[in-house]
Amino acid sequence: MAGTGTAHLRSASDALLRVENLVVEFPVGRTGLKVNAVSGISLDVLRGETLGLVGESGCGKSTTGRAIMQLPRPTSGSVMFEGKELTSMGGDTMREARTRMQMIFQDPISSLNPRRKVRDIVMEPLTIWGRGSKSQRNDQVDRVLDEVGIDPQRAAESQPHQFSGGQCQRISIARSLVLDPSMIICDEPVSALDVSVQAQVLNLLEDLKQRYGLTLVFIAHDLAVVKNISDRVAVMYLGKICEVAGSDELYRAPAHHYTNVLLSSIPVPDPSVAVKRHPIEGEPPSPVFPPSGCRFNTRCPAAQERCSAEEPLLREIGDGHFVACHYPVHGGDAPVTVRSSSN
């Protein structure tokens, strides 16, 4: 699970976003130790594509998303967005570039300022950048609110706590859309919502993606959600990428033992489906003292001596299917037959 390596990256000219060897470290107090939140990952997203980023809590998914936004700036590595290098940009250029990508957060209520009117929150990006005249701004805000299914009239006089979680997430989406970005980083946008509302918000994201020609980076721990929305999925473990593949390919034939374990943890709401369990023990190791070699070797059912000594690089094992494992699962041993949804 080392997952260092850039073999899975496609030609730089096609990519809207290209992240190379991204490293994010946080100091642990004044101990001189550091949390290796993200340790050299590479990703790319083509225009119009949806990249799913999955992994368990604390594996660095959200940190990756924020490092792409340069909030905070990564420790090292390169982030190319729309052909421009973000990591070396100065303050004002950076502020400008950030408007082309936006972020939606996990907690819909915390992502809206409780003391402001919803309409002002959605208009804020336009106000910051002084876009258009007052009436043009009003029109645009009304239009976007309408598109995400929020009544502009009500938004004008209500505060966020007067809306439900799902509605708040819609408002967040509206706010991210008014600047007309080319990419949206969704940081677990539905994990705080009820399942019924999740579907609505996901459908809305799909619709808007089509209408605005958006590119999405979709961060989640819910594999079922990611499967339906993503074109390509990257699996992360402890700050590294283990496996990258097209969504269907990954779920059909996971090659990394961690992906395998992860997929087998999806509950199947049908008792007649035989589930091949791949048990896993213990907790992920501390990112302050990550294991040597492959970071998954301490918990991997197939770990051998080599795994703790040598870090595996991402390599291609199938068409567009990359894995960072010395001894990948053979023959696409899918733990669960995840039936392809009818859509």
Next chain:
Amino acid sequence: MTLTIESPPVADPASAPDTPARTQRRRPRIGMWFGITWLGGLVFCIVFASVLPFIRLYDTKIRVGGKAGRYNLGPGWTAWLGTDSSSHDVFARCIYGARVTLTVGVLSTVIGLVVGGLLGIASGYFQGWTDRVGSIITDSLLALPPLLLALLLVYRMDDLKDVYSWLGWLDRQWEITLTLGILAIAPFARIARAQTIALRDREFVLAARSLGAKSGRVIAREILPNLIPAMLTVAVTGLGILVAAEGALAFLGLGVERPLTWGKMISDGQRDLARAWWATIFPCLFLFLTVISFNLIGDQLARRFDIREAAI
């Protein structure tokens, strides 16, 4: 054979669980209303002291049988709260004293709130070196005994006034106000800093930054509105403390000489406490009721904003 079915007493489900909650909520409200009434009445009297018929001028002497005498009247109809050593009406002097006391209290709170608030917000938001410098300032202010610092500051300002002629505006009242304001900086800064740190990691702040808002805008639009309830609550309680502190300084002889303050009245009257208790006790009572009013209102505000914070 008759069969009587006694229905067990059924507690009214609507009222039963409500009762404790209602009393719990109502008790502090009485306190708050008392506080508002007291302060409202006081402010009304202060503002209209010169036109209200029942308030004498603070230096009007009450003569009994043509003569002014020391403590010639106890509390009664003529002078509600008695007269003091110079046969002034204690009630009138309490009202006029409130003028200075409350002005000093409010202005010093504003100084503390603005300076301390800005310091705290800067420390909490920018962290790093700004925070270190800010923390050193607040910690130093908190490390000194407040009374000692106040005495030093007032005397030092007296000296400075003699040296620099442009400090002529700095009368005793301003000296006390500035001193109390400086003492109030540290607590306000601490609270503002803690609140800012809690807010700056909220996602709406991150969202504003990702929209390209500059630090100043993030502070003004996202952080400040969320700080106001907490700071307001602290300010009201702090006002009570500062009013009491002004009394303490006046008692130590650092009061505002003219016209007068409650602290000065207490310090003047206490020598003759045995002979004329009213000249001391009534200013004390005014001070006590005013401070407790601020505290009761502050408590109620805290409760109210807590509930709102939790609901959000």
